[in-house]
Amino acid sequence: MEMAARPIGVFDSGVGGLSILEEIHSQLPDENVIYLADQEWAPYGSKSLDDVRARSVAVSAELIGRGAKLIVVACNSASAAALHHLREVFPETPFVGMEPALKPAAAHTDKGVIGVLATETTFQGELYASVLDRHTDGVEVIEVAGKRLAMLVEEGRLDEAKVDLEVLLRPMLDAGIDALVLGCTHYPFLADQIRDVAGPDLRLVD
Numbered sequence: 001m002e003m004a005a006r007p008i009g010v011f012d013s014g015v016g017g018l019s020i021l022e023e024i025h026s027q028l029p030d031e032n033v034i035y036l037a038d039q040e041w042a043p044y045g046s047k048s049l050d051d052v053r054a055r056s057v058a059v060s061a062e063l064i065g066r067g068a069k070l071i072v073v074a075c076n077s078a079s080a081a082a083l084h085h086l087r088e089v090f091p092e093t094p095f096v097g098m099e100p101a102l103k104p105a106a107a108h109t110d111k112g113v114i115g116v117l118a119t120e121t122t123f124q125g126e127l128y129a130s131v132l133d134r135h136t137d138g139v140e141v142i143e144v145a146g147k148r149l150a151m152l153v154e155e156g157r158l159d160e161a162k163v164d165l166e167v168l169l170r171p172m173l174d175a176g177i178d179a180l181v182l183g184c185t186h187y188p189f190l191a192d193q194i195r196d197v198a199g200p201d202l203r204l205v206d
């Protein structure tokens with residue numbers, strides 16, 4: 001009897017990581033993947049770093065228990081809270097995480113002003129501070145927490161999200177950003193709503 005190949009484990013608080021899953025399928029079509037959408041505990045982005053870290057350990061243990069050979073933390077908030085810790089707790093398992101794409105946004109801005117939309121948890125983590133420090137020299141960065149955007153995406157309430165975006169993006173648009181980092185894996189699902197609010201010229205970087 002042939003042994004099934006060990007899967008790659010992927011987790012997020014919900015649907016956000018599905019865009020990452022798609023990318024894994026397209027780049028590694030022969031890999032088995034288990035995707036864990038932790039909707040029971042969502043949203044991650046408004047919880048404390050300690051709580052998200054503990055939950056990420058529990059979810060990773062579940063995936064490892066199901067045979068995962070590598071884990072993709074397909075969530076910026078969980079990566080911010082837990083990536084280093086997960087590598088320490090599970091030294092046998094490689095972990096791949098997300099970081100907000102400030103580097104490409106800062107490299108391509110013409111105006112020298114970029115926006116970052118991410119969760120409160122992501123902004124609080126050391127990972128974000130380190131990305132900011134390493135990649136945005138000489139660039140003005142306007143940060144806005146997405147508040148309930150991830151939950152609105154999770155629940156498919158995209159029209160309501162557009163109303164929120166009109167308020168959330170205003171300070172960035174007034175500051176003249178020409179690139180917006182989507183620092184939460186749920187936000188690419190709002191690309192149309194963001195373009196409706198911000199116009200077609202704003203560069204979205206995820």
Ligand code: DGL
Pocket residue numbers: 012013014016017042043044045046074075076077078119122150151183184185186
């Ligand atoms: N998708 C997650 C992220 O990338 C968080 C969404 C949530 O708040 O649960 O940050």
